[in-house]
Amino acid sequence: MMNGKNAYRAHKMIFYFSGLLRSLPPRPFFQRRCQALLSSFDALPSAEQEAINARIDYYNKLDATHVLSDTATRNRDLSLSFKKSTYHLDFYQTAKYFPDDVAYHYRFGDKVYVPDAPTFVKSRPIHGENRNSVLLKLNSVRHFYTVKDHYRYDDKRNSLVWRGAAHQPHRRHFLDQCYNLPCCDIGATDDKEKTAAYRKPFMPIEKQLEYKFILSIEGNDVATNLKWIMASNSLCFMKRPIYETWLMEGTLIPGYHYVEVRDDFSDLEEKIDYYLAHPEEAQAIIRNANRYIADFFNSQREMLVAMKVFERYLSKTNKTI
Numbered sequence: 001m002m003n004g005k006n007a008y009r010a011h012k013m014i015f016y017f018s019g020l021l022r023s024l025p026p027r028p029f030f031q032r033r034c035q036a037l038l039s040s041f042d043a044l045p046s047a048e049q050e051a052i053n054a055r056i057d058y059y060n061k062l063d064a065t066h067v068l069s070d071t072a073t074r075n076r077d078l079s080l081s082f083k084k085s086t087y088h089l090d091f092y093q094t095a096k097y098f099p100d101d102v103a104y105h106y107r108f109g110d111k112v113y114v115p116d117a118p119t120f121v122k123s124r125p126i127h128g129e130n131r132n133s134v135l136l137k138l139n140s141v142r143h144f145y146t147v148k149d150h151y152r153y154d155d156k157r158n159s160l161v162w163r164g165a166a167h168q169p170h171r172r173h174f175l176d177q178c179y180n181l182p183c184c185d186i187g188a189t190d191d192k193e194k195t196a197a198y199r200k201p202f203m204p205i206e207k208q209l210e211y212k213f214i215l216s217i218e219g220n221d222v223a224t225n226l227k228w229i230m231a232s233n234s235l236c237f238m239k240r241p242i243y244e245t246w247l248m249e250g251t252l253i254p255g256y257h258y259v260e261v262r263d264d265f266s267d268l269e270e271k272i273d274y275y276l277a278h279p280e281e282a283q284a285i286i287r288n289a290n291r292y293i294a295d296f297f298n299s300q301r302e303m304l305v306a307m308k309v310f311e312r313y314l315s316k317t318n319k320t321i
Contacts, residue, residue, distance in 0.1 A: 061131035076100035110220035160213035165190035230289040
Protein backbone atom coordinates (compact mmCIF):
# COMPACT_ATOMS: atom_id res chain seq x y z
CA MET A 1 0.00 0.00 0.00
CA MET A 2 1.33 3.44 -0.93
CA ASN A 3 1.87 6.03 1.78
CA GLY A 4 -0.05 9.30 1.69
CA LYS A 5 2.50 11.34 -0.26
CA ASN A 6 3.08 8.64 -2.85
CA ALA A 7 -0.67 8.09 -3.28
CA TYR A 8 -1.14 11.79 -3.98
CA ARG A 9 1.77 11.81 -6.45
CA ALA A 10 0.18 8.89 -8.29
CA HIS A 11 -3.17 10.67 -8.26
CA LYS A 12 -1.56 13.80 -9.73
CA MET A 13 0.27 11.83 -12.42
CA ILE A 14 -2.97 10.12 -13.46
CA PHE A 15 -4.66 13.54 -13.56
CA TYR A 16 -2.01 14.91 -15.92
CA PHE A 17 -1.89 11.93 -18.26
CA SER A 18 -5.64 11.41 -18.46
CA GLY A 19 -6.21 15.15 -18.93
CA LEU A 20 -3.66 15.42 -21.71
CA LEU A 21 -5.03 12.27 -23.33
CA ARG A 22 -8.54 13.75 -23.32
CA SER A 23 -7.12 16.87 -24.94
CA LEU A 24 -5.43 15.11 -27.87
CA PRO A 25 -8.30 15.37 -30.41
CA PRO A 26 -8.27 18.65 -32.36
CA ARG A 27 -10.55 21.37 -31.06
CA PRO A 28 -13.09 21.09 -33.89
CA PHE A 29 -13.90 17.60 -32.57
CA PHE A 30 -15.00 19.08 -29.24
CA GLN A 31 -16.59 22.18 -30.77
CA ARG A 32 -18.89 20.02 -32.90
CA ARG A 33 -20.11 18.32 -29.71
CA CYS A 34 -20.62 21.53 -27.73
CA GLN A 35 -24.25 22.22 -28.55
CA ALA A 36 -25.29 18.59 -28.05
CA LEU A 37 -23.68 18.54 -24.60
CA LEU A 38 -25.28 21.82 -23.61
CA SER A 39 -28.64 20.60 -24.91
CA SER A 40 -28.45 17.53 -22.67
CA PHE A 41 -29.61 19.89 -19.93
CA ASP A 42 -33.09 19.98 -21.51
CA ALA A 43 -33.57 16.23 -21.01
CA LEU A 44 -32.95 16.37 -17.26
CA PRO A 45 -35.77 16.25 -14.70
CA SER A 46 -36.97 19.69 -13.66
CA ALA A 47 -35.58 19.32 -10.13
CA GLU A 48 -32.09 18.66 -11.50
CA GLN A 49 -32.41 21.58 -13.90
CA GLU A 50 -33.31 23.86 -11.00
CA ALA A 51 -30.35 22.64 -8.97
CA ILE A 52 -27.96 23.16 -11.89
CA ASN A 53 -29.35 26.60 -12.64
CA ALA A 54 -28.88 27.58 -8.99
CA ARG A 55 -25.23 26.57 -9.20
CA ILE A 56 -24.72 28.46 -12.47
CA ASP A 57 -26.27 31.57 -10.92
CA TYR A 58 -23.96 31.21 -7.95
CA TYR A 59 -20.76 30.74 -9.93
CA ASN A 60 -21.51 33.35 -12.58
CA LYS A 61 -23.27 36.45 -11.25
CA LEU A 62 -22.80 38.57 -14.37
CA ASP A 63 -26.12 40.33 -14.94
CA ALA A 64 -25.22 42.81 -17.69
CA THR A 65 -23.17 42.84 -20.85
CA HIS A 66 -19.51 43.76 -20.36
CA VAL A 67 -17.06 44.81 -23.06
CA LEU A 68 -13.71 43.10 -22.62
CA SER A 69 -10.52 44.97 -23.44
CA ASP A 70 -7.95 43.87 -25.98
CA THR A 71 -5.96 42.25 -23.16
CA ALA A 72 -8.49 39.41 -23.10
CA THR A 73 -7.18 36.02 -24.22
CA ARG A 74 -8.56 34.52 -27.41
CA ASN A 75 -9.50 30.89 -27.05
CA ARG A 76 -7.26 29.85 -29.94
CA ASP A 77 -4.25 31.07 -27.96
CA LEU A 78 -4.85 28.76 -24.99
CA SER A 79 -2.48 25.82 -25.35
CA LEU A 80 -1.39 22.85 -23.26
CA SER A 81 1.94 21.23 -22.46
CA PHE A 82 3.56 19.30 -19.63
CA LYS A 83 4.97 22.61 -18.41
CA LYS A 84 1.51 24.09 -17.92
CA SER A 85 -0.17 24.08 -14.53
CA THR A 86 -3.07 21.97 -13.30
CA TYR A 87 -5.11 25.16 -13.65
CA HIS A 88 -4.46 25.21 -17.41
CA LEU A 89 -5.47 21.59 -17.75
CA ASP A 90 -8.75 22.05 -15.88
CA PHE A 91 -9.55 25.26 -17.73
CA TYR A 92 -8.80 23.72 -21.12
CA GLN A 93 -11.22 20.83 -20.48
CA THR A 94 -14.06 23.38 -20.63
CA ALA A 95 -12.66 26.01 -23.00
CA LYS A 96 -11.90 23.48 -25.77
CA TYR A 97 -15.61 23.09 -26.52
CA PHE A 98 -16.04 26.74 -27.51
CA PRO A 99 -15.09 28.60 -30.72
CA ASP A 100 -11.51 29.70 -31.30
CA ASP A 101 -12.41 33.37 -31.64
CA VAL A 102 -14.16 33.81 -28.28
CA ALA A 103 -12.23 35.72 -25.63
CA TYR A 104 -12.06 35.89 -21.88
CA HIS A 105 -9.98 36.88 -18.88
CA TYR A 106 -8.62 34.29 -16.47
CA ARG A 107 -6.42 34.41 -13.38
CA PHE A 108 -4.92 31.25 -11.96
CA GLY A 109 -3.74 30.73 -8.39
CA ASP A 110 -5.03 31.71 -4.96
CA LYS A 111 -6.99 34.90 -5.61
CA VAL A 112 -8.45 36.87 -2.73
CA TYR A 113 -9.38 39.99 -4.68
CA VAL A 114 -12.06 40.67 -7.26
CA PRO A 115 -10.74 41.65 -10.73
CA ASP A 116 -11.81 44.85 -12.47
CA ALA A 117 -13.18 42.87 -15.45
CA PRO A 118 -15.18 39.62 -15.58
CA THR A 119 -12.58 36.91 -15.02
CA PHE A 120 -12.52 33.15 -14.53
CA VAL A 121 -10.93 32.31 -11.17
CA LYS A 122 -10.59 29.42 -8.74
CA SER A 123 -11.49 31.42 -5.64
CA ARG A 124 -13.10 34.68 -4.57
CA PRO A 125 -14.23 36.49 -1.39
CA ILE A 126 -17.64 35.32 -0.20
CA HIS A 127 -18.83 38.73 0.93
CA GLY A 128 -19.00 42.01 -0.93
CA GLU A 129 -19.31 42.71 -4.63
CA ASN A 130 -17.74 39.64 -6.26
CA ARG A 131 -19.63 39.31 -9.55
CA ASN A 132 -16.51 39.84 -11.68
CA SER A 133 -15.03 36.67 -10.17
CA VAL A 134 -16.57 33.83 -12.17
CA LEU A 135 -15.82 30.49 -10.55
CA LEU A 136 -14.64 27.36 -12.36
CA LYS A 137 -13.43 24.06 -10.96
CA LEU A 138 -9.69 24.78 -11.14
CA ASN A 139 -6.75 22.95 -9.58
CA SER A 140 -9.18 20.12 -8.98
CA VAL A 141 -6.38 17.58 -8.62
CA ARG A 142 -5.49 19.20 -5.29
CA HIS A 143 -8.75 20.65 -4.06
CA PHE A 144 -11.02 17.71 -4.92
CA TYR A 145 -8.69 14.92 -3.82
CA THR A 146 -10.30 12.47 -1.42
CA VAL A 147 -9.24 9.30 0.36
CA LYS A 148 -11.42 6.33 1.22
CA ASP A 149 -12.32 6.44 4.90
CA HIS A 150 -12.19 2.91 6.29
CA TYR A 151 -13.04 3.88 9.87
CA ARG A 152 -16.45 4.01 11.52
CA TYR A 153 -17.06 7.22 13.42
CA ASP A 154 -17.54 5.33 16.68
CA ASP A 155 -14.14 3.66 16.30
CA LYS A 156 -12.17 6.88 15.82
CA ARG A 157 -10.04 8.69 18.38
CA ASN A 158 -11.86 11.11 20.68
CA SER A 159 -9.85 14.16 19.69
CA LEU A 160 -9.26 16.74 16.96
CA VAL A 161 -6.39 16.67 14.49
CA TRP A 162 -4.74 19.22 12.22
CA ARG A 163 -1.50 19.27 10.26
CA GLY A 164 -0.37 21.92 7.84
CA ALA A 165 1.93 24.79 6.99
CA ALA A 166 1.39 27.87 9.15
CA HIS A 167 2.68 30.65 6.92
CA GLN A 168 -0.33 32.88 7.60
CA PRO A 169 -0.87 34.83 10.85
CA HIS A 170 -4.31 33.30 11.44
CA ARG A 171 -2.87 29.79 11.31
CA ARG A 172 -0.10 30.73 13.73
CA HIS A 173 -2.73 32.26 16.02
CA PHE A 174 -4.58 28.94 15.96
CA LEU A 175 -1.40 27.13 17.00
CA ASP A 176 -0.75 29.68 19.75
CA GLN A 177 -4.24 29.18 21.16
CA CYS A 178 -4.74 25.45 20.77
CA TYR A 179 -1.41 23.62 20.52
CA ASN A 180 -1.42 22.53 24.16
CA LEU A 181 -5.07 21.54 24.42
CA PRO A 182 -5.24 17.90 25.61
CA CYS A 183 -8.14 17.19 23.24
CA CYS A 184 -6.11 18.19 20.16
CA ASP A 185 -3.30 16.68 18.10
CA ILE A 186 -2.20 19.64 16.01
CA GLY A 187 1.10 20.77 14.58
CA ALA A 188 2.88 22.78 11.91
CA THR A 189 4.62 20.85 9.15
CA ASP A 190 6.52 23.73 7.53
CA ASP A 191 10.16 24.58 8.24
CA LYS A 192 9.76 28.24 9.21
CA GLU A 193 11.42 29.57 12.36
CA LYS A 194 8.17 31.21 13.50
CA THR A 195 6.47 27.81 13.81
CA ALA A 196 9.39 25.81 15.23
CA ALA A 197 7.75 25.53 18.66
CA TYR A 198 4.72 23.86 17.09
CA ARG A 199 6.54 21.50 14.72
CA LYS A 200 5.19 18.01 14.24
CA PRO A 201 5.82 15.43 11.51
CA PHE A 202 3.69 15.29 8.38
CA MET A 203 0.57 13.17 8.90
CA PRO A 204 -1.05 11.63 5.80
CA ILE A 205 -4.78 11.92 5.29
CA GLU A 206 -5.19 8.22 6.02
CA LYS A 207 -3.86 8.76 9.57
CA GLN A 208 -5.90 11.93 10.13
CA LEU A 209 -9.03 9.93 9.33
CA GLU A 210 -8.43 7.97 12.53
CA TYR A 211 -9.71 11.03 14.47
CA LYS A 212 -13.35 11.91 15.10
CA PHE A 213 -12.75 15.62 14.52
CA ILE A 214 -10.63 17.32 11.86
CA LEU A 215 -9.99 21.05 11.69
CA SER A 216 -10.25 22.90 8.39
CA ILE A 217 -8.59 26.31 8.39
CA GLU A 218 -8.22 28.61 5.42
CA GLY A 219 -4.73 29.25 4.05
CA ASN A 220 -4.02 31.79 1.31
CA ASP A 221 -7.65 31.44 0.29
CA VAL A 222 -9.75 28.35 0.99
CA ALA A 223 -8.78 25.30 3.03
CA THR A 224 -7.54 22.49 0.78
CA ASN A 225 -8.61 19.78 3.22
CA LEU A 226 -12.26 20.81 3.46
CA LYS A 227 -13.41 18.60 0.58
CA TRP A 228 -11.85 15.36 1.80
CA ILE A 229 -13.04 16.02 5.36
CA MET A 230 -16.63 16.48 4.13
CA ALA A 231 -16.34 13.22 2.19
CA SER A 232 -15.14 11.31 5.26
CA ASN A 233 -16.66 9.80 8.39
CA SER A 234 -15.08 12.52 10.54
CA LEU A 235 -16.66 15.76 11.71
CA CYS A 236 -15.38 19.01 10.20
CA PHE A 237 -14.59 21.91 12.55
CA MET A 238 -13.90 25.34 11.06
CA LYS A 239 -14.42 29.06 11.35
CA ARG A 240 -17.04 30.52 9.05
CA PRO A 241 -15.23 30.74 5.69
CA ILE A 242 -14.18 34.02 4.08
CA TYR A 243 -13.38 32.68 0.61
CA GLU A 244 -15.11 30.24 -1.70
CA THR A 245 -14.45 28.05 -4.72
CA TRP A 246 -16.43 25.66 -6.91
CA LEU A 247 -17.51 23.96 -3.67
CA MET A 248 -19.64 27.06 -2.90
CA GLU A 249 -18.28 27.34 0.63
CA GLY A 250 -20.53 30.35 1.14
CA THR A 251 -23.59 28.07 1.10
CA LEU A 252 -22.36 25.73 3.86
CA ILE A 253 -24.54 25.89 6.95
CA PRO A 254 -22.94 25.89 10.45
CA GLY A 255 -24.30 23.11 12.62
CA TYR A 256 -25.60 21.31 9.55
CA HIS A 257 -22.59 20.78 7.28
CA TYR A 258 -19.82 21.54 9.78
CA VAL A 259 -19.17 22.67 13.34
CA GLU A 260 -18.48 26.39 13.49
CA VAL A 261 -15.86 27.64 15.94
CA ARG A 262 -15.18 31.23 16.92
CA ASP A 263 -12.59 33.22 15.01
CA ASP A 264 -10.30 33.18 18.06
CA PHE A 265 -10.87 29.42 18.62
CA SER A 266 -11.83 30.12 22.25
CA ASP A 267 -14.73 27.65 22.09
CA LEU A 268 -12.86 24.81 20.36
CA GLU A 269 -12.48 22.65 23.46
CA GLU A 270 -16.10 23.28 24.46
CA LYS A 271 -17.34 22.20 21.00
CA ILE A 272 -15.21 19.06 21.07
CA ASP A 273 -16.64 18.11 24.47
CA TYR A 274 -20.17 18.77 23.25
CA TYR A 275 -19.95 16.52 20.20
CA LEU A 276 -18.19 13.79 22.15
CA ALA A 277 -21.26 13.83 24.42
CA HIS A 278 -23.70 13.96 21.46
CA PRO A 279 -22.44 11.46 18.88
CA GLU A 280 -25.82 11.26 17.13
CA GLU A 281 -25.65 14.99 16.33
CA ALA A 282 -22.07 14.63 15.11
CA GLN A 283 -23.00 11.80 12.76
CA ALA A 284 -26.01 13.72 11.43
CA ILE A 285 -23.71 16.58 10.42
CA ILE A 286 -21.31 14.12 8.82
CA ARG A 287 -24.14 12.61 6.75
CA ASN A 288 -25.21 16.08 5.61
CA ALA A 289 -21.63 16.89 4.60
CA ASN A 290 -21.34 13.59 2.72
CA ARG A 291 -24.50 14.31 0.75
CA TYR A 292 -23.35 17.83 -0.05
CA ILE A 293 -19.91 16.84 -1.35
CA ALA A 294 -21.14 13.84 -3.37
CA ASP A 295 -22.65 16.06 -6.07
CA PHE A 296 -19.19 17.39 -6.95
CA PHE A 297 -17.88 14.00 -8.04
CA ASN A 298 -20.38 13.34 -10.84
CA SER A 299 -18.01 14.02 -13.75
CA GLN A 300 -20.67 14.32 -16.46
CA ARG A 301 -22.80 16.67 -14.40
CA GLU A 302 -19.77 18.73 -13.40
CA MET A 303 -18.78 19.19 -17.03
CA LEU A 304 -22.28 20.29 -17.97
CA VAL A 305 -22.34 22.86 -15.15
CA ALA A 306 -18.89 24.18 -16.13
CA MET A 307 -19.91 24.48 -19.78
CA LYS A 308 -23.08 26.33 -18.81
CA VAL A 309 -21.05 28.73 -16.64
CA PHE A 310 -18.64 29.28 -19.54
CA GLU A 311 -21.49 29.78 -22.00
CA ARG A 312 -23.09 32.43 -19.77
CA TYR A 313 -19.76 34.24 -19.45
CA LEU A 314 -19.48 34.45 -23.23
CA SER A 315 -23.08 35.61 -23.55
CA LYS A 316 -22.39 38.46 -21.10
CA THR A 317 -19.10 39.66 -22.58
CA ASN A 318 -17.88 41.16 -25.82
CA LYS A 319 -14.33 41.85 -26.89
CA THR A 320 -13.22 45.03 -28.57
CA ILE A 321 -11.28 44.38 -31.78
